[in-house]
Amino acid sequence: MSAATAGFSDEERRAVYRAIHERRDIRSQFLPTPVPDDVLGRLLDAAHHGPSVGFMQPWDLIVIRDETVRRSVHESFLEANRRAAEVYGGERRAMYDALKLAAILDTPLNLCVTCDRERPLGAGLGRQTDPMTDLYSTACAVENLWLAARAESIGVGWVSILHPDRLRELLEIPTSVTPVAYLCIGYVSEFPARPELETKGWERRQNLARLIHFERWGNQDERRAAKLIASDSSIA
Amino acid sequence: MSAATAGFSDEERRAVYRAIHERRDIRSQFLPTPVPDDVLGRLLDAAHHGPSVGFMQPWDLIVIRDETVRRSVHESFLEANRRAAEVYGGERRAMYDALKLAAILDTPLNLCVTCDRERPLGAGLGRQTDPMTDLYSTACAVENLWLAARAESIGVGWVSILHPDRLRELLEIPTSVTPVAYLCIGYVSEFPARPELETKGWERRQNLARLIHFERWGNQDERRAAKLIASDSSIA
Numbered sequence: 001m002s003a004a005t006a007g008f009s010d011e012e013r014r015a016v017y018r019a020i021h022e023r024r025d026i027r028s029q030f031l032p033t034p035v036p037d038d039v040l041g042r043l044l045d046a047a048h049h050g051p052s053v054g055f056m057q058p059w060d061l062i063v064i065r066d067e068t069v070r071r072s073v074h075e076s077f078l079e080a081n082r083r084a085a086e087v088y089g090g091e092r093r094a095m096y097d098a099l100k101l102a103a104i105l106d107t108p109l110n111l112c113v114t115c116d117r118e119r120p121l122g123a124g125l126g127r128q129t130d131p132m133t134d135l136y137s138t139a140c141a142v143e144n145l146w147l148a149a150r151a152e153s154i155g156v157g158w159v160s161i162l163h164p165d166r167l168r169e170l171l172e173i174p175t176s177v178t179p180v181a182y183l184c185i186g187y188v189s190e191f192p193a194r195p196e197l198e199t200k201g202w203e204r205r206q207n208l209a210r211l212i213h214f215e216r217w218g219n220q221d222e223r224r225a226a227k228l229i230a231s232d233s234s235i236a
Numbered sequence: 237m238s239a240a241t242a243g244f245s246d247e248e249r250r251a252v253y254r255a256i257h258e259r260r261d262i263r264s265q266f267l268p269t270p271v272p273d274d275v276l277g278r279l280l281d282a283a284h285h286g287p288s289v290g291f292m293q294p295w296d297l298i299v300i301r302d303e304t305v306r307r308s309v310h311e312s313f314l315e316a317n318r319r320a321a322e323v324y325g326g327e328r329r330a331m332y333d334a335l336k337l338a339a340i341l342d343t344p345l346n347l348c349v350t351c352d353r354e355r356p357l358g359a360g361l362g363r364q365t366d367p368m369t370d371l372y373s374t375a376c377a378v379e380n381l382w383l384a385a386r387a388e389s390i391g392v393g394w395v396s397i398l399h400p401d402r403l404r405e406l407l408e409i410p411t412s413v414t415p416v417a418y419l420c421i422g423y424v425s426e427f428p429a430r431p432e433l434e435t436k437g438w439e440r441r442q443n444l445a446r447l448i449h450f451e452r453w454g455n456q457d458e459r460r461a462a463k464l465i466a467s468d469s470s471i472a
Contacts, residue, residue, distance in 0.1 A: 007389040008251065015248035016255045016387035020282050020380050041464040046256050048444045051382065053396050055431055055439040062449040069451050084364045092359065101362070114453075122439050123328065126337070126396040128320045132371065133396045136416060139375035144256050146287065146376075147383065151252040153243040160289050160362040160369045173453045180372060195291055203291040203358050208284045213298040215305050217350075217409045228277040 019147045022191050026155030027100040029188040034108050039152055043185070046148035047113065050141030053133040054122025059141050059180075062171055064110040072170050073162070073182065074104040080161045095202060102159040107186035112167070113142050118176045138180045145183075155188035255383045258427050262391030263336045265424040270344045275388055279421075282384035283349065286377030289369040290358025295377050295416075298407055300346040308406050309398065309418065310340040316397045331438060338395040343422035348403070349378050354412045374416045381419075391424035 008016070044061050052058060064070060081101060088096045104110060115138040127133050146156045159182045167179045197203050209225035244252070280297050288294060300306060317337060324332045340346060351374040363369050382392045395418045403415045433439050445461035 008254070008387045011247060012251035012254065013387040015244065015251035016383060017278070017282065018244070018248065019252045020285050020384060023285070023287070025287055037464050038466075041466065042253070044448065045444060045465055046253065048442075048447065049256050049259070050379065051259070051261055051394065053394075055433040055441075057442045057447075060447050060449060060453070062451070062453060064451055066451045080365050084361075087360065087364070096361070099361075121442070122433070124323065125320075125332070125335075125433070125438065128323070128397070129316050129399045130396055132416075135368065135371070136375040136378075139372040140379040140382075142372075143286065143376040143379035144383075147252060147380075148256060151244045151249040158287065158289075160366055161364070163365045171452050177453070180368075197291040197358070197361070202361065205291075206284075206293045206357070208281060211284065211293075211296050212280060213296060215298070215300055215302045216407050217296070217298060217413070228273050229281055230274075230277065 015151075019150045023146055023150045024155065024191050024195065026157045026188055026191070027103050027196065029190055029192070030103050030106045030155060030184070030186045031189060032106075032108060033187040035154060035185060035187070039154070040109065043145050043148050043152070043154070047141040047145040050137060050144045052122070052137035052141075053127050054125030056119055056122035056127070056134055056137065058115045058117070058119050058121075058134040059138050060114045060116060060177070062112040062114065064112065065108065069170070070104050070110055073110065073167065074102070076166050076170060077102050077104060077159060077162055080163055084161055095200065099196075099200065099202070101161055103157050103184040104159065107157070107184040109185040111183045111185055112171055112179055113138060113181040113183065114173060115178045115180050116176065117178060135178065135180060142181045142183070149185065150191070153187060155186060155191065157184040158182070159184060251387070255386045259382055259386045260391065260427050260431065262393045262424055262427070263339050263432065265426055265428070266339050266342045266391060266420070266422045267425060268342075268344060269423040271390060271421060271423070275390070276345065279381050279384050279388070279390070283377040283381040286373060286380045288358070288373035288377075289363050290361030292355055292358035292363070292370055292373065294351045294353070294355050294357075294370040295374050296350045296352060296413070298348040298350065300348065301344065305406070306340050306346055309346065309403065310338070312402050312406060313338050313340060313395060313398055316399055320397055331436065335432075335436065335438065337397055339393050339420040340395065343393070343420040345421040347419045347421055348407055348415055349374060349417040349419065350409060351414045351416050352412065353414060371414065371416060378417045378419070385421065386427070389423060391422060391427065393420040394418070395420060
């Protein structure tokens with residue numbers, strides 16, 4: 001394989017932005033249709049092509065189809081979610097209780113993506129000043145898989161309402177390894193146009209212009225920033 | 237905008253995998269060509285469409301073009317890198333010293349992507365059991381930008397050899413905000429076919445089949461895993 005100097009065609013470029021804009025965290029639209037092995041293989045390979053600090057490749061991928069295992073994780077989610085709900089009151093609580101926040105048993109395939117904090121690969125290059133970078137690498141690998149899944153018409157739901165220690169126990173993960181993401185993966189009836197937490201009124205999308213700073217933190221200029229992003233619509 | 241039920245065409249799907257497989261951490265191939273505002277706007281918007289726990293959108297984006305600011309970050313990198321080099325000896329040290337690990341002054345554009353740990357958006361949904369998830373969300377936003385950049389023929393280099401506290405000081409970032417990524421961004425002469433750390437002999441790409449587990453950690457089956465990923469080449 002030689003160096004790639006060729007640019008992307010307009011169609012290719014649009015396809016990449018399409019995946020980015022149409023990616024969704026799916027909980028409610030899953031179908032029971034199995035995910036074929038070759039498709040799963042491409043998704044895992046997409047994750048493995050994530051960037052990694054010092055080329056450490058700190059990830060492992062636990063493919064979970066067994067119902068007993070999924071059931072145990074689901075129980076653990078239910079318990080964590082019951083406790084999580086307790087911090088909300090009134091209308092917020094009613095809204096929280098009405099949200100579907102995991103699809104562990106509704107999807108034929110779950111995947112746990114982990115980060116081996118002690119993997120010697122890369123010999124620590126790039127990790128001496130910020131020890132978090134191996135975890136960031138693993139999160140980037142998850143995003144690769146998530147975007148590839150959208151292109152395969154496959155939905156992904158990231159279940160974060162799980163205690164990492166409990167998940168470690170259930171999946172027999174060593175203590176030096178951090179479970180970064182627990183994903184529910186499957187074909188879907190549709191990809192909603194907007195995040196469910198937005199349409200259900202939990203939170204609104206922020207105005208990007210307000211999140212942009214120039215040269216230094218706090219040096220914001222909403223008009224200047226708005227001009228930068230004015231061209232969005234031509235792609236989205 | 238209505239729900240997207242349409243699948244990706246084969247061409248679109250291939251374009252997404254192309255971005256994933258041809259994305260590189262660039263340090264040596266940058267050109268001084270400026271990045272136009274509309275292109276930068278699309279990249280920032282891609283980041284803003286990253287997944288976020290509870291729709292927290294914890295990121296801010298500091299766009300840095302000013303040479304004085306870049307020079308101060310570059311100095312900080314040089315110092316951190318001098319100390320980082322000291323842990324290596326012999327051949328490893330010679331190899332380390334020959335690597336180019338940042339392009340802060342070679343790129344017309346730097347970007348610092350931060351995570352506001354105290355942002356109230358999303359009301360803590362999904363973050364009670366694993367407080368790291370806002371940082372993971374921010375890393376996913378970085379990966380979105382990185383892939384969009386590849387589609388725009390723009391290279392990105394993530395400089396992790398910087399002390400987060402020093403970077404905070406230089407960019408006047410509040411202590412409650414974590415700098416997750418410092419990126420060098422610019423057009424490139426080429427996208428190398430393989431990671432530079434691989435071609436220069438620092439580290440090898442791992443065999444993906446060895447990183448796959450079934451149902452539980454440690455339940456590995458290299459032949460079964462190899463079959464899953466046998467179809468890679470038809471896409472890559």
